[in-house]
Amino acid sequence: MPCEVTRPTLQGMTHTPPPAEELRLLDAELWRLDARRAHLLVRRAQLVGALQSAQRVQPVSPTPVGPSRPEATAPGVQNVLLLLGGILLTIAAMVFTLVSWGHLGIADRALVLGAVTLTALGTPVVLLRRGLRSTAESVAGLGLALTVLDTYALHEVTFTAADGMTYLATASTVLSAVWVAYGSALAALPAATPLRLPLPAALVVAQLPLLLWGFATGGGPHTITAALLLTAAFDTVVALRVSVPSVRLVAVGGAFGTGGAGVLTTGLLSLSATGPSAAARAAALFLLAATIALGAAWFTPRPGLATGSATVGGLLLATGAGGVLRTWLPGDWLVPAYLACGIALLGGVRGALPEPVRRGVVRASAAVQAGAVLWTLPAVGVALLGPASWVWRAWSGAPADARDAATADALWPPYSATVPLVLAAVAAVAALAFRGTERHPRALTVALTLTWAAVMVIPPALELPYTVGLVLYGVAATALLGPVTRTATGLALLTSLCLGFLSLAAEPATLAVLASLTVLFAAAAWRRRLAPVSAAASLVYATGLMCAVGASLNWQPQHTALLVLVVPVAAALIAPRTADPAVTAAVEATGAGAGLLAVGLAIADPPLLALVLALCGVIAAGTAVRPGRRPVGYAAAVLFLAATWVRLAAWDVATPEAYTLPVTVPALLVGALRRHRDPEASSWTAYGPGLAATLMPSLLAAWGDAHWTRPLLLGAAALLVTLLGARHRLQAPLLLGGSVLTLDALHELAPYLVQVTDALPRWVPPALAGLLLLALGATYEQRLRDVRRVREVLGRMN
Template identity: 60%
Template structure:
């Protein structure tokens, strides 16, 4: 082809493969060439390495790795050198200072300090920056020693604290100027900022400014640090920004703690106002910092809050008609080396809001009566939520909103004891039932608990918080939940009103009953309403125990109320069992009011499981199960009431068996037929016991006969059913107790009758080839025969010589051993045969 010859001009015997096949062939050849080339190159590299090793001698197994980098070693050496020189200078100043005169001291101080501070200039010019940093640090330390030496030499009469305040001011200015002059050094300016933390606190102590003045000095210094941290944006001043941030949070934290303590312990309005001014100033600093901290842009706008952003839903909706730009709460903000800006903004805003509310609370604590300060604090928190509007950054609004919500939650916790007493107080009434109507509602709920001292303010807290939730939250996502929370708070407030106002006992019952009905009918998010109704109805039933008429009236009303509410499928799983519970209590109360003995009241209680059996099929699966379980529990109550009277207990068991049998008629409740049978048997046994019947067959035959009939019916329906399942329980129910009675009975009729019955069962089992009758009947027959022959066997055993039992045991062991040996020999022969075959 390369010579211009076409395929048509070649002889007919020449073969040219198709292009695809020829391409595959060429690719295979090239791959082989590449593989061979790689092998040769690897061999060549190994040979070169071997020759180099022979020329230079053997290399060590591994080269030791340095444990520290060269710059790190350099920094450590420079740091140690600077520390040692500083120690030497300190020792000289403290020990050798007194041996020099005034001129010598001045010459030494001036020369050494000036030389040390100037030395970094040529070092920086030569590029030795780390060494220059170390020398500059030594120079800064020398200036501190110079200030100390000056005080000890010439200014000993001045106040040490005041001198320290002036000296730190001068040192801060000197170091800042020095650092600005030598701009490439990183140590002097942060050191100047650290020194600047001391003048104001030391000056306040020197001026005897007291706790308020010292706290103000701390907060002013923290404000200056915050300003430096926020205004210092140059990358080269990162160390200054870090030092300022640490100073702002450190001194600001101490200042906030001191101001909070002053507010908490303020004895009067004047002291509280001064502490509030300090807290307000701290709040302003924190809020300004939150406002000024730069944050990255949010991921994207949205008009609705997310599930993780409940505070925004409250804060943003505080102003009807205004919806600020939203954000995705789960969007992570980019991080800088020290913190996440968005989280820091939110934390500062939260702290600012809490400090502002704490300032107001401190003033309210000493100006309004006890307890009402919390109401004022709650109103301020609600006002804060309503006031976060305008062009405020969203993260700031988010933090302030959380501050308002946190104070509201604290107020509710403060008022919680009132709700706890109202809800749990009636549990002390069952100890003294029907002891007479209390004088008022408060006496009814404080039967076993003390009344909280701040009940009035607590009631107002519930009402105000409920109104805030209902009015302020407007976001579609959170409004249903807010309305539910508001309804719960209203419920707690209404429940506490009668006791708080000491209304009459009957008014308390009426209010609690109406509240129960309202909770059932209220369109609250499930299952809030029905749970509130259950709690309220329980309190109502306990409150009614103080009076007999009130008990019967309330239990009747509750039974009817929950029964009617069960017509609503949404409520039936809870209200239907509740209706049965109150019906059971009503039956017990009716029997007690009529003077009946408990066993007769049990017959009245049986109406509850009967009603449950009739009503359960009308409900869905969940409500049906709860109804049946409650009916069964009522049945147990009736048994407990009748347990002291055996004849009536037998009647109750029989009636419960009838109820269980009626339930078992339904296809989905067939297993209850076994329960019904067990109840009937128990009823028969209790009746026999009441008649003092001691013959065991009287108890077992009523079980055996129906059990055998059921077994025969099952075998007829399912011929594959095993005899142990069909006939075993029925036969064992009579044969085993009778056999036990035979061994404890000295009479003759029972062994003969039992033997005859066992023989008949054995023959029937053999006739029909059934294992259960054959084994049970034969076993009982043998044991019965042994019982009859036992005296003779004892006589024979007494007549035998003493050596016979050991001899028989030895013969048995020999027989077993011989059989075992024979089996081993047979196995060995089989193994030999198999070996020869292989």
């Protein structure tokens, strides 16, 4: 805030002093503040220095070393000790039972067994009441292990005649029940924390009874598999109903383990079934497994687990039903049978199912359909890629049928006659299943692709006649060009490629197919069905048609090149009449590619190559006339130049000027035109390339020429260029002409200079060079002095 200084008056009132007085007072106050601040800064520096000095002289006391950090916690040490103690006691009991058992009588044996087991099982009760839960866990584990040893001892003494498998099944049943009762009794103690070991251990033992009873009763594979699945069902119920985390964890592991083993065994039984009866029994096991999975999905509160279980259940249902149908159908219908079962799953989602279960069943159906589509890929690949092998055996004769045409260098997959049916069925499901949803457009794209694949596989799968296959592919390509979609157009291109390769088997087919494809894609481009792609495809097939016509007429490749040039001409005429820049670019690029092909075909015949290059230059020049295509003129010039060079080479012309002058003259004309339009343009840019194109090759030729004509003409030309450069004050002609003139003169005087050099003493050449340099320096200095005088005169005039 601004500071206002007031002072009292005689009347006791205050007023603001004049500005000059107030400014004086403010300056005085600021001066006092600056002085006080300077004093405080000095004192601060003194205190900081004193503290730093005290720290430098203060001895450094050693850092006290505290006790090392323990590497194990007290509860961890306790648990390890208790675990080791329980293990050692269990080992001791095993040694006693196996080794020292025979030294005691029957009464002593019973007394020892009962006393030790009851003591081990009863001690945890006392320990739990005193709060020693970990110790109680160890002792309880010892007691459970002793019960297992008791069952072994009873078998060795009392039940020696019992069947081993039956005794194991009975013992496992009894032990699991006793351990459950024991764990439940300990959990029921007042003010006692339940033990974690007995109930999970009982559930682990409970995995054995059904399986062991199955073996004990002499059950076959189906019985053993049923025992595994029922055990998995029991584990699933326990996992869903019991809230103890340790018990639930064991139950989930048991359900996955026994259930997975049961499903794997069921799958093997289904695959090995040779009759309807065996397949039906395997299907019943699949149904049991599916019921378990779907029941778990229905009652589990976790949506992700419910969806996964429902997916597994749906797959099991489809697999079981497909296994029954497999025994009634031939090999070609195996995959369609499983596919039908997978599609039938979609009918079950219309009921009152929870959303996670519904989602899982839909995923199961999708998985079956995806597997069926994967099964079709080998046949689809052969149908699409196999015709390409006709490129190497073109016009060798039409094959017997469409399968022979597709498998000229490949093998047709076995049991693939129903591939079109599988693809069509999945396409129908994709088109109908997502109606009214946001994924319907993508589903329609998938359905279109699958339908196209089915159509492409029909001729080789059904072994249709060769001509019928060509017609079917042509109809498919025509139909695909109807929808205005990228997918449809791309599939149409693939179909046309396959059709074109197949047509190479016979000459009439090749001509007819290429002509039809040219017209088809031209019509599609005219109707703006993705016109850039269609127009380019039409010109590509037209190029192929020209090559086929030339081959049909028994023309040599160099003569066929003239026929191929029809395509660049057509492209040059069509491009200006298109309204879409993308179409124009596509047409021009395709025409350029056809021109390159023509050049490649004519490369073996230099005279015809020169003609082809000249015609390409005419086409490029005609294109360069259009607005926006001026840079094509450079390509036209290059083509004309190449045509000239090829023609000269064909005439065995070895004179370099014959090759360089056609470059120099147009280049100089262009340079002169540029200088006329832009007087500031550099002479190096305008005339340098054109002059160098002729002078440099001629100079090289002159140095190797023993006659006088070429050096004389080159010297005259270089002198003329030098004089023109000096006349118009242009660096490029002056320096290039002068350099060439000098080198040409040196070439002519070289023999005489050598003679003179040999005749003169060795000090003469350096002396002459030095005098020349001195003369040049003096002349240069004289010029600088003259310039300086002129500048002084002008300065005085100003």
